Amino acid sequence: MNDAYEVIVIGGGAAGLSGALMLARSRRSVLVVDAGRPRNAPADGVHGLLGREGVNPLELVARGREEVRGYGGEVVDGEVVSAARDGDGFVVELAGGRRVRGKRLLVTAGLVDELPDVPGLRERWGHDVVHCPYCHGWEIRDRAIGVLATGPMSVHQALLFRQLSEDVQFFPDRQPEPAGEQAEQLAARGITVVPGEVDRLEPEGVRLKSGRLFPRQAIAVATRMVARAGFLAGLGLKPVEHPSGMGEHLPADPTGRTEVPGVWAAGNVTDLSAQVSSAAAQGALAGAQINFDLVAEETAAAVARRG
Secondary structure, X not given: OOOEEEEEEEXXXXXXXXXXXXXXXXXXXXXXXXXXXXXXXXXXXXXXXXOXXXXXXXXXXXXXXXXXXXXXXXXXXXXXXXXXXXXXXXXXXXXXXXXXXXXEEEEOOOEEEEOOOOOOOHHHEOOOEEOOHHHHOHHHOOOOEEEEOOOOOHHHHHHHHHOOOOOEEEEOOOOOOOOHHHHHHHHHOOOEEOOOOEEEEEOOEEEEOOOOEEEOOEEXXXXXXXXXXXXHHHHOOOOEEOOOOOEEEOOOOOOOEOOOOOEEEOHHHOOOOOOHHHHHHHHHHHHHHHHHHHHHHHHHHHHHHXX
16 A cells, blocks of 8 residues: 555445546546445345346455456555544544545445344344345245334335235334334235234244244344444544434435535445445445546646646
8 A cells, every 4th residue: 555545435345446446547546445344245146236136245346346456546455443634635544553645535334234133133134134125125025024123114114025025924023013004004015913022033934922933934124224434533424313214324415525525425324225236326426526526626726826
């Protein structure tokens, strides 16, 4: 690594690598720092990505790294522990003490899925325990699906999975049972509400505290999603509660610009529901906006020198 770059990208998933690719192709010096903890690592494939349907998540990252490096960008394995203002730019510290400087930051560190504390759930996460009907729904179509309620979006989630299977059961667990309009919607779609607290998930299905087993072949659960952005505290940036109630995100405008000048964000760190395709698009847009911001700064400096 060098000591200084025009742009430092924190996070090397679809959003970060797309942003870095856009910047490297614009002849910017760019460094991508990736901690190597992709959210979709447990999944067998990436879905809904045109032209790369079903690609293994780690293969997609490897190809993206190769493409960024092909245009002169640098990609390193490492974890960012802090970021601070340094004159008109930033200094970023990595675990181990290495420091690098950048004129702009693109934050694409993603999020952490906080899973419900239900025995047997974590081991099956990303396989027959899923959260997104668009990412995993086709793979569990026509199976007996159980939806485990965890928050305000769980009924919505059950209605989405009902599109994929006629056999859907809804487990309120420790959440209030659906009432009013929500109860009517579930009943109208033939989704059975199974009252009672869940004890654990078993290979055969959902076991309640009462001891009764409800056979299910797949489980859908809405996680609490929390942006990985603690390292930005020194810049006064911190995740806030998302309006949907699904977790915490780093607010940014449609171009990825945050409230701190010089810092952009893209992908799941700011958009909790972004799939790989939309995260990549956000990263590319943010990369282009950062390049334009640098062009404007360089042009202003050139005009000043000329005068």
